[in-house]
Amino acid sequence: xxxxxxxxxxxDETAAAVVANGRHILSNIVASQMEIHRPYGGVFPELAxxxxxxxxxxxxxxxLSTADVSWDDIDAVAVVHGPGLTGSLVVGVNVAxxxxxxxxxxxxxxxxxEAHIYANWLVEKQVFEEGGPEEGAxxxxxxxxxxxxxxxxxxxxPDPPEFPLLCLVVxxxxxxxxxxxxxxxxxxxxxxxxDAAGEAFDKVGRLLGLEYPGGPAIEKAAMEGDPSxxxxxxxxxxxxxxxxxxxxxxxxxxxxxxxxxxxPGGPKRKLVTxxxxxxxxxxxxxxxxxSFQAAVxxxxxxxxxxxxxxxxVQEVILAGGVAANASLRDxxxxxxxxxxxxxxxxxxxxxxxMVAATGYFHYLAGDRAGWDLDVIPSLLIG
Ligand code: KG4
Ligand code: ZN
Numbered sequence: 001x002x003x004x005x006x007x008x009x010x011x012d013e014t015a016a017a018v019v020a021n022g023r024h025i026l027s028n029i030v031a032s033q034m035e036i037h038r039p040y041g042g043v044f045p046e047l048a049x050x051x052x053x054x055x056x057x058x059x060x061x062x063x064l065s066t067a068d069v070s071w072d073d074i075d076a077v078a079v080v081h082g083p084g085l086t087g088s089l090v091v092g093v094n095v096a097x098x099x100x101x102x103x104x105x106x107x108x109x110x111x112x113x114e115a116h117i118y119a120n121w122l123v124e125k126q127v128f129e130e131g132g133p134e135e136g137a138x139x140x141x142x143x144x145x146x147x148x149x150x151x152x153x154x155x156x157x158p159d160p161p162e163f164p165l166l167c168l169v170v171x172x173x174x175x176x177x178x179x180x181x182x183x184x185x186x187x188x189x190x191x192x193x194x195d196a197a198g199e200a201f202d203k204v205g206r207l208l209g210l211e212y213p214g215g216p217a218i219e220k221a222a223m224e225g226d227p228s229x230x231x232x233x234x235x236x237x238x239x240x241x242x243x244x245x246x247x248x249x250x251x252x253x254x255x256x257x258x259x260x261x262x263x264p265g266g267p268k269r270k271l272v273t274x275x276x277x278x279x280x281x282x283x284x285x286x287x288x289x290x291s292f293q294a295a296v297x298x299x300x301x302x303x304x305x306x307x308x309x310x311x312x313v314q315e316v317i318l319a320g321g322v323a324a325n326a327s328l329r330d331x332x333x334x335x336x337x338x339x340x341x342x343x344x345x346x347x348x349x350x351x352x353x354m355v356a357a358t359g360y361f362h363y364l365a366g367d368r369a370g371w372d373l374d375v376i377p378s379l380l381i382g
Contacts, residue, residue: 005060013032026068029059060095063352079107081110081111112379166178166315201322204289213321216324222293243299252288
Protein backbone atom coordinates (compact mmCIF):
# COMPACT_ATOMS: atom_id res chain seq x y z
CA UNK A 1 0.00 0.00 0.00
CA UNK A 2 1.34 3.42 -0.96
CA UNK A 3 0.25 6.33 1.21
CA UNK A 4 0.49 9.86 -0.14
CA UNK A 5 0.01 12.97 2.00
CA UNK A 6 -1.65 15.65 -0.13
CA UNK A 7 -1.46 19.37 0.65
CA UNK A 8 -3.61 22.09 -0.95
CA UNK A 9 -3.38 25.83 -0.20
CA UNK A 10 -3.84 27.37 -3.66
CA UNK A 11 -6.77 29.65 -2.79
CA ASP A 12 -8.95 29.89 0.30
CA GLU A 13 -9.09 26.33 1.62
CA THR A 14 -6.32 24.92 3.81
CA ALA A 15 -6.45 21.19 3.13
CA ALA A 16 -4.51 18.00 3.84
CA ALA A 17 -5.41 14.38 3.15
CA VAL A 18 -4.01 10.87 3.24
CA VAL A 19 -4.92 8.65 0.28
CA ALA A 20 -3.93 5.01 -0.26
CA ASN A 21 -2.99 3.76 -3.74
CA GLY A 22 -4.34 6.87 -5.46
CA ARG A 23 -7.96 6.06 -4.66
CA HIS A 24 -8.84 5.26 -1.07
CA ILE A 25 -9.40 8.26 1.16
CA LEU A 26 -8.11 7.62 4.68
CA SER A 27 -8.62 11.26 5.66
CA ASN A 28 -9.61 14.49 3.93
CA ILE A 29 -9.42 17.60 6.11
CA VAL A 30 -10.51 20.98 4.72
CA ALA A 31 -10.36 24.19 6.78
CA SER A 32 -12.55 26.60 4.84
CA GLN A 33 -11.91 30.35 4.97
CA MET A 34 -15.28 31.18 3.42
CA GLU A 35 -16.55 33.14 6.43
CA ILE A 36 -13.36 35.24 6.50
CA HIS A 37 -13.72 36.30 2.86
CA ARG A 38 -17.52 36.59 2.69
CA PRO A 39 -17.65 40.25 3.85
CA TYR A 40 -15.35 41.16 0.91
CA GLY A 41 -17.49 39.35 -1.68
CA GLY A 42 -14.44 37.40 -2.89
CA VAL A 43 -11.09 36.04 -1.76
CA PHE A 44 -8.85 38.65 -0.07
CA PRO A 45 -5.38 37.27 -1.01
CA GLU A 46 -3.40 38.58 1.96
CA LEU A 47 -5.93 37.31 4.49
CA ALA A 48 -5.94 33.95 2.69
CA UNK A 49 -2.20 33.40 2.95
CA UNK A 50 -2.08 34.49 6.59
CA UNK A 51 -4.92 32.12 7.45
CA UNK A 52 -3.07 29.25 5.70
CA UNK A 53 -0.08 29.98 7.97
CA UNK A 54 -2.34 29.56 11.01
CA UNK A 55 -4.25 26.50 9.81
CA UNK A 56 -1.77 24.36 7.91
CA UNK A 57 -0.07 22.53 10.81
CA UNK A 58 -3.27 21.63 12.69
CA UNK A 59 -4.86 20.51 9.41
CA UNK A 60 -1.94 18.22 8.53
CA UNK A 61 -1.87 16.77 12.07
CA UNK A 62 -5.60 16.17 11.83
CA UNK A 63 -5.17 14.42 8.45
CA LEU A 64 -2.64 11.99 9.91
CA SER A 65 -4.58 11.28 13.10
CA THR A 66 -7.90 10.82 11.27
CA ALA A 67 -6.18 8.41 8.86
CA ASP A 68 -4.70 6.68 11.91
CA VAL A 69 -1.23 6.65 10.39
CA SER A 70 2.13 7.93 11.63
CA TRP A 71 4.73 10.06 9.84
CA ASP A 72 6.70 6.86 9.13
CA ASP A 73 3.77 5.33 7.21
CA ILE A 74 3.76 8.09 4.58
CA ASP A 75 5.55 7.32 1.29
CA ALA A 76 5.58 10.78 -0.30
CA VAL A 77 4.15 14.28 -0.02
CA ALA A 78 2.29 15.87 -2.95
CA VAL A 79 1.62 19.60 -2.93
CA VAL A 80 -0.15 22.01 -5.28
CA HIS A 81 2.33 24.56 -6.65
CA GLY A 82 0.01 26.28 -9.17
CA PRO A 83 -2.17 27.73 -10.50
CA GLY A 84 -3.42 29.86 -7.63
CA LEU A 85 -2.63 32.81 -5.40
CA THR A 86 1.11 33.27 -4.90
CA GLY A 87 1.02 33.97 -1.18
CA SER A 88 -1.30 31.03 -0.58
CA LEU A 89 0.66 28.54 -2.69
CA VAL A 90 3.92 29.48 -0.93
CA VAL A 91 2.57 28.28 2.43
CA GLY A 92 1.73 24.77 1.20
CA VAL A 93 4.89 24.37 -0.86
CA ASN A 94 7.17 25.41 1.99
CA VAL A 95 5.47 23.15 4.50
CA ALA A 96 5.67 20.23 2.04
CA UNK A 97 9.39 20.88 1.52
CA UNK A 98 10.01 21.01 5.27
CA UNK A 99 8.17 17.70 5.74
CA UNK A 100 9.97 16.05 2.81
CA UNK A 101 13.32 17.21 4.18
CA UNK A 102 12.73 16.13 7.75
CA UNK A 103 11.17 12.74 6.91
CA UNK A 104 13.25 12.03 3.83
CA UNK A 105 10.08 11.72 1.69
CA UNK A 106 9.92 12.25 -2.07
CA UNK A 107 8.41 15.66 -2.90
CA UNK A 108 5.90 15.86 -5.77
CA UNK A 109 4.62 19.14 -7.27
CA UNK A 110 1.01 19.04 -8.47
CA UNK A 111 -1.01 21.16 -10.89
CA UNK A 112 -4.25 22.18 -9.18
CA UNK A 113 -6.35 21.59 -12.33
CA GLU A 114 -4.91 18.11 -12.77
CA ALA A 115 -5.84 17.45 -9.15
CA HIS A 116 -9.46 18.46 -9.80
CA ILE A 117 -9.57 15.84 -12.58
CA TYR A 118 -8.24 13.14 -10.22
CA ALA A 119 -11.14 13.70 -7.81
CA ASN A 120 -12.82 11.23 -10.18
CA TRP A 121 -10.50 8.43 -9.02
CA LEU A 122 -11.36 8.81 -5.33
CA VAL A 123 -13.37 6.26 -3.40
CA GLU A 124 -15.23 6.81 -0.14
CA LYS A 125 -13.84 5.01 2.92
CA GLN A 126 -16.81 2.78 3.67
CA VAL A 127 -17.04 1.72 0.03
CA PHE A 128 -13.59 0.19 -0.08
CA GLU A 129 -13.76 -1.11 3.49
CA GLU A 130 -17.15 -2.76 3.30
CA GLY A 131 -17.45 -3.51 -0.39
CA GLY A 132 -20.80 -4.47 -1.81
CA PRO A 133 -22.61 -6.84 -4.10
CA GLU A 134 -20.98 -7.54 -7.47
CA GLU A 135 -22.97 -5.80 -10.15
CA GLY A 136 -22.59 -5.00 -13.81
CA ALA A 137 -21.08 -1.89 -15.32
CA UNK A 138 -22.80 1.43 -14.65
CA UNK A 139 -25.64 2.34 -16.97
CA UNK A 140 -25.04 4.23 -20.19
CA UNK A 141 -25.57 7.91 -19.66
CA UNK A 142 -25.96 7.41 -15.92
CA UNK A 143 -23.82 8.69 -13.11
CA UNK A 144 -20.80 6.45 -12.89
CA UNK A 145 -18.33 6.05 -10.10
CA UNK A 146 -18.25 8.15 -7.00
CA UNK A 147 -21.92 8.37 -6.21
CA UNK A 148 -22.66 10.13 -2.93
CA UNK A 149 -22.68 7.29 -0.44
CA UNK A 150 -24.83 6.70 2.58
CA UNK A 151 -22.86 5.21 5.49
CA UNK A 152 -25.56 2.61 6.03
CA UNK A 153 -25.45 1.19 2.49
CA UNK A 154 -22.42 -0.78 1.34
CA UNK A 155 -21.54 -0.07 -2.28
CA UNK A 156 -19.38 -1.74 -4.84
CA UNK A 157 -16.06 0.01 -5.42
CA PRO A 158 -16.42 1.74 -8.81
CA ASP A 159 -13.98 1.01 -11.61
CA PRO A 160 -11.48 3.79 -12.24
CA PRO A 161 -12.11 6.11 -15.20
CA GLU A 162 -11.32 4.59 -18.60
CA PHE A 163 -9.07 6.22 -21.19
CA PRO A 164 -9.39 7.96 -23.54
CA LEU A 165 -11.67 10.28 -21.61
CA LEU A 166 -12.88 13.83 -21.91
CA CYS A 167 -12.83 16.05 -18.84
CA LEU A 168 -14.64 19.34 -18.40
CA VAL A 169 -12.77 21.27 -15.71
CA VAL A 170 -14.91 24.16 -14.47
CA UNK A 171 -13.65 26.10 -11.48
CA UNK A 172 -13.48 29.65 -10.17
CA UNK A 173 -10.43 30.47 -12.27
CA UNK A 174 -10.56 27.98 -15.17
CA UNK A 175 -12.79 26.41 -17.79
CA UNK A 176 -10.95 23.77 -19.80
CA UNK A 177 -12.05 20.91 -22.01
CA UNK A 178 -9.29 18.33 -21.69
CA UNK A 179 -8.71 15.11 -23.61
CA UNK A 180 -6.83 12.52 -21.54
CA UNK A 181 -5.45 9.50 -23.36
CA UNK A 182 -3.57 8.20 -20.32
CA UNK A 183 -2.40 9.24 -16.86
CA UNK A 184 -0.50 12.51 -17.01
CA UNK A 185 -1.28 13.30 -20.67
CA UNK A 186 -3.48 16.32 -21.26
CA UNK A 187 -4.58 17.77 -24.57
CA UNK A 188 -6.54 20.98 -24.05
CA UNK A 189 -9.23 21.11 -26.75
CA UNK A 190 -10.64 24.42 -25.57
CA UNK A 191 -10.57 26.88 -22.73
CA UNK A 192 -12.21 30.16 -21.79
CA UNK A 193 -11.03 33.21 -23.66
CA UNK A 194 -12.23 35.56 -20.90
CA ASP A 195 -14.06 34.75 -17.64
CA ALA A 196 -14.08 31.25 -16.17
CA ALA A 197 -17.50 29.64 -15.62
CA GLY A 198 -17.15 29.90 -11.83
CA GLU A 199 -16.00 33.50 -12.11
CA ALA A 200 -19.15 34.30 -14.11
CA PHE A 201 -21.29 32.66 -11.40
CA ASP A 202 -19.47 34.68 -8.73
CA LYS A 203 -19.75 38.01 -10.59
CA VAL A 204 -23.42 37.55 -11.47
CA GLY A 205 -24.11 36.39 -7.90
CA ARG A 206 -22.60 39.64 -6.62
CA LEU A 207 -24.62 41.67 -9.14
CA LEU A 208 -27.83 39.99 -8.01
CA GLY A 209 -26.99 40.71 -4.38
CA LEU A 210 -26.55 37.03 -3.49
CA GLU A 211 -24.04 35.87 -0.93
CA TYR A 212 -20.50 34.76 -1.76
CA PRO A 213 -19.62 32.41 -3.37
CA GLY A 214 -22.05 33.06 -6.23
CA GLY A 215 -22.16 29.52 -7.64
CA PRO A 216 -24.09 27.74 -4.88
CA ALA A 217 -26.17 30.89 -4.24
CA ILE A 218 -27.25 31.13 -7.89
CA GLU A 219 -28.00 27.41 -8.00
CA LYS A 220 -30.25 27.81 -4.95
CA ALA A 221 -32.01 30.93 -6.27
CA ALA A 222 -32.47 29.29 -9.69
CA MET A 223 -34.50 26.44 -8.16
CA GLU A 224 -37.43 28.84 -7.76
CA GLY A 225 -36.96 30.49 -11.17
CA ASP A 226 -37.89 29.98 -14.82
CA PRO A 227 -34.81 29.22 -16.99
CA SER A 228 -36.61 30.51 -20.08
CA UNK A 229 -37.69 33.83 -18.53
CA UNK A 230 -34.79 35.68 -20.17
CA UNK A 231 -33.07 34.59 -23.36
CA UNK A 232 -29.47 35.37 -22.45
CA UNK A 233 -26.81 34.95 -25.16
CA UNK A 234 -24.84 31.72 -25.64
CA UNK A 235 -21.32 32.26 -27.00
CA UNK A 236 -20.85 29.33 -29.40
CA UNK A 237 -17.63 30.74 -30.94
CA UNK A 238 -18.30 28.89 -34.20
CA UNK A 239 -16.61 25.48 -34.45
CA UNK A 240 -14.16 26.10 -31.62
CA UNK A 241 -14.18 24.28 -28.28
CA UNK A 242 -13.24 27.54 -26.54
CA UNK A 243 -15.63 29.24 -24.15
CA UNK A 244 -16.58 32.84 -23.39
CA UNK A 245 -18.73 34.02 -20.50
CA UNK A 246 -18.06 37.72 -20.22
CA UNK A 247 -20.78 38.66 -22.76
CA UNK A 248 -23.32 36.68 -20.78
CA UNK A 249 -22.32 38.42 -17.57
CA UNK A 250 -22.70 41.80 -19.31
CA UNK A 251 -26.12 40.77 -20.69
CA UNK A 252 -27.37 40.11 -17.14
CA UNK A 253 -25.98 43.48 -16.07
CA UNK A 254 -27.73 45.23 -19.00
CA UNK A 255 -31.02 43.53 -18.16
CA UNK A 256 -30.84 44.84 -14.59
CA UNK A 257 -29.79 48.30 -15.83
CA UNK A 258 -32.59 48.53 -18.40
CA UNK A 259 -35.12 47.65 -15.74
CA UNK A 260 -33.63 50.28 -13.47
CA UNK A 261 -33.88 52.89 -16.26
CA UNK A 262 -37.63 52.30 -16.61
CA UNK A 263 -38.14 53.13 -12.94
CA PRO A 264 -39.59 56.57 -12.06
CA GLY A 265 -36.67 58.99 -11.76
CA GLY A 266 -34.34 56.70 -13.74
CA PRO A 267 -31.04 55.29 -12.48
CA LYS A 268 -29.10 57.27 -9.90
CA ARG A 269 -25.77 55.77 -11.02
CA LYS A 270 -24.22 54.90 -14.38
CA LEU A 271 -23.34 51.30 -13.65
CA VAL A 272 -25.03 48.80 -11.39
CA THR A 273 -22.49 46.83 -9.39
CA UNK A 274 -25.02 45.23 -7.09
CA UNK A 275 -28.76 45.22 -7.54
CA UNK A 276 -30.52 47.83 -5.34
CA UNK A 277 -33.13 46.63 -2.84
CA UNK A 278 -36.02 48.46 -4.53
CA UNK A 279 -35.27 46.69 -7.86
CA UNK A 280 -34.72 43.37 -6.12
CA UNK A 281 -38.31 43.48 -4.95
CA UNK A 282 -39.63 43.87 -8.51
CA UNK A 283 -37.25 41.98 -10.78
CA UNK A 284 -37.30 38.24 -10.21
CA UNK A 285 -33.85 37.28 -8.95
CA UNK A 286 -34.88 33.64 -9.27
CA UNK A 287 -35.72 34.06 -12.99
CA UNK A 288 -32.47 35.95 -13.66
CA UNK A 289 -30.46 33.29 -11.81
CA UNK A 290 -32.22 30.41 -13.58
CA SER A 291 -31.86 32.01 -17.04
CA PHE A 292 -28.17 32.81 -16.46
CA GLN A 293 -27.46 29.30 -15.19
CA ALA A 294 -29.28 27.76 -18.18
CA ALA A 295 -27.12 29.77 -20.60
CA VAL A 296 -23.87 28.63 -18.92
CA UNK A 297 -24.99 25.02 -18.74
CA UNK A 298 -26.16 24.92 -22.38
CA UNK A 299 -22.76 25.95 -23.73
CA UNK A 300 -20.74 23.74 -21.37
CA UNK A 301 -22.87 20.69 -22.15
CA UNK A 302 -23.13 21.16 -25.91
CA UNK A 303 -19.41 21.69 -26.47
CA UNK A 304 -18.50 18.76 -24.21
CA UNK A 305 -20.98 16.48 -25.99
CA UNK A 306 -19.64 17.43 -29.43
CA UNK A 307 -16.02 16.89 -28.39
CA UNK A 308 -16.90 13.52 -26.82
CA UNK A 309 -18.33 12.40 -30.18
CA UNK A 310 -15.46 13.78 -32.24
CA UNK A 311 -12.71 12.21 -30.11
CA UNK A 312 -14.57 8.95 -29.50
CA VAL A 313 -13.86 8.83 -25.79
CA GLN A 314 -14.89 6.09 -23.36
CA GLU A 315 -16.45 8.45 -20.85
CA VAL A 316 -16.95 12.06 -19.86
CA ILE A 317 -15.88 13.28 -16.44
CA LEU A 318 -16.61 16.57 -14.68
CA ALA A 319 -14.28 18.37 -12.30
CA GLY A 320 -13.91 21.64 -10.36
CA GLY A 321 -16.23 23.67 -8.16
CA VAL A 322 -18.86 24.36 -10.84
CA ALA A 323 -19.19 20.58 -11.39
CA ALA A 324 -21.05 20.60 -8.05
CA ASN A 325 -23.94 22.26 -9.91
CA ALA A 326 -26.82 19.78 -10.15
CA SER A 327 -28.30 21.41 -13.23
CA LEU A 328 -24.96 21.00 -15.09
CA ARG A 329 -24.59 17.39 -13.93
CA ASP A 330 -28.14 16.47 -14.92
CA UNK A 331 -28.01 18.22 -18.30
CA UNK A 332 -24.68 16.55 -19.13
CA UNK A 333 -26.08 13.10 -18.34
CA UNK A 334 -29.16 13.77 -20.47
CA UNK A 335 -27.21 15.07 -23.49
CA UNK A 336 -24.17 12.76 -23.56
CA UNK A 337 -24.85 9.19 -24.61
CA UNK A 338 -21.68 7.90 -22.89
CA UNK A 339 -21.20 7.30 -19.16
CA UNK A 340 -20.83 10.62 -17.34
CA UNK A 341 -18.87 10.56 -14.09
CA UNK A 342 -19.10 13.33 -11.49
CA UNK A 343 -17.32 13.35 -8.13
CA UNK A 344 -19.56 13.82 -5.08
CA UNK A 345 -20.11 17.55 -4.67
CA UNK A 346 -17.75 17.84 -1.67
CA UNK A 347 -14.86 16.61 -3.83
CA UNK A 348 -15.64 19.05 -6.66
CA UNK A 349 -14.50 22.05 -4.63
CA UNK A 350 -10.92 22.39 -3.39
CA UNK A 351 -9.60 19.56 -1.22
CA UNK A 352 -6.35 17.67 -0.71
CA UNK A 353 -7.57 14.11 -1.36
CA MET A 354 -7.59 14.94 -5.08
CA VAL A 355 -4.00 16.21 -4.71
CA ALA A 356 -2.86 13.02 -2.99
CA ALA A 357 -4.58 10.89 -5.68
CA THR A 358 -2.77 12.82 -8.43
CA GLY A 359 0.46 12.52 -6.46
CA TYR A 360 0.19 8.73 -6.45
CA PHE A 361 0.19 8.49 -10.25
CA HIS A 362 3.17 10.86 -10.46
CA TYR A 363 4.89 8.82 -7.75
CA LEU A 364 4.42 5.65 -9.84
CA ALA A 365 5.77 7.51 -12.91
CA GLY A 366 8.91 8.42 -10.94
CA ASP A 367 8.21 12.18 -10.94
CA ARG A 368 10.10 13.93 -8.16
CA ALA A 369 10.42 17.64 -7.49
CA GLY A 370 13.71 19.18 -6.35
CA TRP A 371 14.26 21.73 -3.59
CA ASP A 372 13.89 24.35 -6.31
CA LEU A 373 10.16 23.55 -6.64
CA ASP A 374 8.63 26.99 -7.05
CA VAL A 375 5.08 28.28 -7.02
CA ILE A 376 3.69 29.04 -10.50
CA PRO A 377 0.53 31.19 -10.06
CA SER A 378 -0.44 30.86 -13.74
CA LEU A 379 0.55 27.24 -14.28
CA LEU A 380 -1.29 25.73 -17.25
CA ILE A 381 -2.36 22.17 -17.89
CA GLY A 382 -1.31 20.26 -21.01
O1 KG4 B 1 -12.66 24.45 -7.82
P1 KG4 B 1 -13.02 25.51 -6.86
O2 KG4 B 1 -13.41 25.11 -5.46
O3 KG4 B 1 -11.88 26.57 -6.72
C1 KG4 B 1 -11.09 26.95 -7.80
O4 KG4 B 1 -10.16 26.20 -8.15
O5 KG4 B 1 -11.43 28.03 -8.36
O6 KG4 B 1 -14.22 26.32 -7.54
C2 KG4 B 1 -14.81 27.41 -6.94
C3 KG4 B 1 -15.85 27.94 -7.90
C4 KG4 B 1 -16.48 29.24 -7.45
O7 KG4 B 1 -16.50 30.12 -8.56
C5 KG4 B 1 -17.90 28.82 -7.05
O8 KG4 B 1 -18.87 29.84 -7.22
C6 KG4 B 1 -18.15 27.67 -7.99
O9 KG4 B 1 -16.91 26.98 -8.05
N1 KG4 B 1 -19.18 26.76 -7.49
C7 KG4 B 1 -20.35 26.55 -8.12
C8 KG4 B 1 -21.09 25.67 -7.31
N2 KG4 B 1 -20.34 25.36 -6.20
C9 KG4 B 1 -19.16 26.05 -6.34
N3 KG4 B 1 -20.82 27.03 -9.29
C10 KG4 B 1 -22.06 26.65 -9.67
N4 KG4 B 1 -22.84 25.83 -8.93
C11 KG4 B 1 -22.41 25.31 -7.75
N5 KG4 B 1 -23.18 24.51 -7.02
ZN1 ZN C 1 -9.96 24.47 -7.47
